[in-house]
Amino acid sequence: MKNVFFAWLLLCTMTVWAQKDKKLTDKTVDKASIAAHLRFLSSDALEGRDTPSKGQAVAAEYLRTQMELYGVKAFDQYPDYYQPVQMKKVVKPSEGVIAVDSMELRIGEEFLLINGGNFDVTSKVVYLEYATPDEIKSADVKGKVIVANAGDGQDVSPRAWFGLISDKRKAAKDAGALAVIELYNSAQIPWNVLKRYLSGDRVALDYGDADDSFPSIWVNNANQERSEAFIKAKQLTLTMSGGNVDRFEVFNVVGYIEGTDPELKKDYVVYSAHYDHVGIGQPDSTGDAIYNGARDNAVGSVTVLEAAKNIGMYPTKRSSLFVFFTGEEKGLLGSEWFVEKSPVALSDMVYCFNSDGGGYNNTSMASVIGLDRTTAEDLLVEAIESYGLTAGDDANYKEQGLFDRSDNVSFAKKGIPAPTFTPGMDAFDDEIFKYYHQPSDEFETLDMDYMYTFYRAYVLAGRLIGNMKETPFWKEGDKYYEAGKSLYNN
CATH class of the missing domain: 3.40.630.10 (Zn peptidases)
Structure with a gap:
């Protein structure tokens, strides 16, 4: 009975305080x-x-x-x-081309720069299924451009794929790779919609670190029409220019x-x-x-x-x-x-x-x-x-x-x-x-x-x-x- 009384008293007190706050x-x-x-x-x-x-x-x-x-x-x-x-404000390069064999892709159209800046390299290519950190650790990627599918093969959400980029990028840099190119293929967020959100300049926090030009790239691969060319490629050329950083x-x-x-x-x-x-x-x-x-x-x-x-x-x-x-x-x-x-x-x-x-x-x-x-x-x-x-x-x-x-x-x-x-x-x-x-x-x-x-x-x-x-x-x-x-x- 005593416990019931105290519970009742506590409830009454709380009610009074709530009425006062109202x-x-x-x-x-x-x-x-x-x-x-x-x-x-x-x-x-x-x-x-x-x-x-x-x-x-x-x-x-x-x-x-x-x-x-x-x-x-x-x-x-x-x-x-x-x-x-x-x-x-990271102003993205205005000019950019990925050249793979006879295929040329242009920045802002067939590919989007997610992270990075001006760049110019001709390099060997290593293809990984999804370029997860574990895949990168197990492969010889030093001095090479990594090509992989966007995402991890489990989550089908492009938002989730985007969230994986930073971990892939860090693992690739730590392993000595030169860039990460991911092939994007999702009907959830069509490429034309994606361009509207990701092709513009990027604003980021400035902790005073040196500017990072390591490229993370998404390539339009609707219906996987570009998969074969990238998988078979021995090397590619990636050039981007016109970017800068305003603080x-x-x-x-x-x-x-x-x-x-x-x-x-x-x-x-x-x-x-x-x-x-x-x-x-x-x-x-x-x-x-x-x-x-x-x-x-x-x-x-x-x-x-x-x-x-x-x-x-x-x-x-x-x-x-x-x-x-x-x-x-x-x-x-x-x-x-x-x-x-x-x-x-x-x-x-x-x-x-x-x-x-x-x-x-x-x-x-x-x-x-x-x-x-x-x-x-x-x-x-x-x-x-x-x-x-x-x-x-x-x-x-x-x-x-x-x-x-x-x-x-x-x-x-x-x-x-x-x-x-x-x-x-x-x-x-x-x-x-x-x-x-x-x-x-x-x-x-x-x-x-x-x-x-x-x-x-x-x-x-x-x-x-x-x-x-x-x-x-x-x-x-x-x-x-x-x-x-x-x-x-x-």
């Missing part, structure tokens, strides 16, 4: 201020907030001033709230609010979102060429602003860290830099509450990518349902791999529990693609009644996590569970 949420989240933030961050004046661009710099200054207004403190290392992020500096915007509990304030809950988008691009049918990024990710940026405003007035027991990332659209670059150079020890960050999204198609719900992966699941559901929404996850589109495609994964890889809060999306369908990375993604297309509800759910969820008695963690069996145990020594 009242505090409602005191600060305001539809007019949300609309003002969204309208400005997604305006034409910011020209799509590309990394780097003048529009993005203006957005960073706006976020900085708002945090200062809300009472967010600057770290000593970044007294102006700006964390410098060193990047480089620049952009900024994450970061600050914090100290917690109220003498012990729990040592822990930080991270509120994060990327504030960049894709800039100016191909005009749509109306002639509009500005990709405003209202959903992606002005919406997410404003969740963090609303959390900062609320917690600035009513701090939680745990400390709060607010960070807006640059360069997410270039490959999660700002968050990768942040976790390597954070002003707070990663082991002091107990949770990352990221916010990102490509759109919504269900205004009766709020989605959490990774909802069931951490022990804060019940609090997330409670916050969402408190505002009459249903809590959703990515069960209907797991194949998109969204958990590992936003800034939260930079934290997750280090072991920090890190889901992503996003507007209601029950399918990856035409309603999403209507706005995703399109000029049509503008403020005027947002449902502000829904946005108001969505923002309150995010802020309340953050408050509940910031005040929860137990320390949130990964659920056992999650692929990042062991990284978490290592980070927190538990």
